[in-house]
Amino acid sequence: MNQRAKDLLKKGASELGLELTPAQLNALDLFAEELKKWNRKINLTAITDDEGIAVKHLVDSLSLLKAVHGPGRMLDIGSGGGFPGIPVKVVQPDLEIVSVDAVVKKISFQKQAVRLLNLVGFDALHVRAETLAAQYAGHFDWVVSRAFSDIPSFVAMALPVLKDGGRIVAMKGKSVAEEVTAAEAELEKLGARVECRHDFTLPGSGDARSLVILVKK
Numbered sequence: 001m002n003q004r005a006k007d008l009l010k011k012g013a014s015e016l017g018l019e020l021t022p023a024q025l026n027a028l029d030l031f032a033e034e035l036k037k038w039n040r041k042i043n044l045t046a047i048t049d050d051e052g053i054a055v056k057h058l059v060d061s062l063s064l065l066k067a068v069h070g071p072g073r074m075l076d077i078g079s080g081g082g083f084p085g086i087p088v089k090v091v092q093p094d095l096e097i098v099s100v101d102a103v104v105k106k107i108s109f110q111k112q113a114v115r116l117l118n119l120v121g122f123d124a125l126h127v128r129a130e131t132l133a134a135q136y137a138g139h140f141d142w143v144v145s146r147a148f149s150d151i152p153s154f155v156a157m158a159l160p161v162l163k164d165g166g167r168i169v170a171m172k173g174k175s176v177a178e179e180v181t182a183a184e185a186e187l188e189k190l191g192a193r194v195e196c197r198h199d200f201t202l203p204g205s206g207d208a209r210s211l212v213i214l215v216k217k
């Protein structure tokens with residue numbers, strides 16, 4: 001990434017309360033370069049400029065750390081090009097992460113990024129999230145997603161693999177209040193409820209963001 005993008009990443013993370021080490025900054029830069037390289041051949045993201053990747057992918061992914069912390073097990077559903085899971089793993093290595101996507105080429109990219117960054121305890125799996133319960137029932141402390149689906153569909157996939165006392169975190173943009181209200185009846189039927197919501201502005205862009213945190217009832 002160019003120097004301006006690196007500065008935006010460092011400053012944005014700092015505004016989230018995360019002081020990135022030079023090694024973490026290097027790893028995130030390496031990841032961004034690999035993303036751009038693969039994106040010329042396969043469609044991983046519509047955001048292709050360095051500043052956009054720094055803020056809208058990297059800083060945005062790291063904002064999850066307002067709600068999630070290590071040690072523990074985290075599942076990232078519908079992770080695409082590795083967001084939020086890979087940036088989160090770089091900064092919070094004591095989280096064991098399973099990252100799933102239904103599209104094999106996206107998982108091939110994630111596996112390459114894991115090799116390149118030497119990430120230990122990060123499994124990228126080519127599966128549909130609906131099939132995870134057979135292997136991972138009650139396994140995860142956190143089940144997260146970004147830009148994945150409506151809240152009830154996500155929660156229906158997350159609940160079977162969530163540990164008792166675990167948290168589900170949906171990373172959302174604007175209009176979240178309406179979405180949460182519309183989801184209430186469905187969540188009740190599924191046996192989940194919204195525990196809390198963190199609304200904030202994404203550092204470096206000023207865009208509205210929200211982390212919706214849900215628990216089993």
Ligand SMILES: C[S@@+](CC[C@H](N)C(=O)[O-])C[C@H]1O[C@@H](n2cnc3c(N)ncnc32)[C@H](O)[C@@H]1O
Nearest residue numbers: 078079080083100101102103128129146147148
């Ligand atoms: C809009 S992308 C978001 C990617 C990434 N989380 C991000 O924020 O950049 C949604 C992803 O969910 C994946 N997906 C959709 N349905 C899925 C399912 N049932 N199980 C696993 N992945 C799924 C798609 O292949 C796609 O990569």
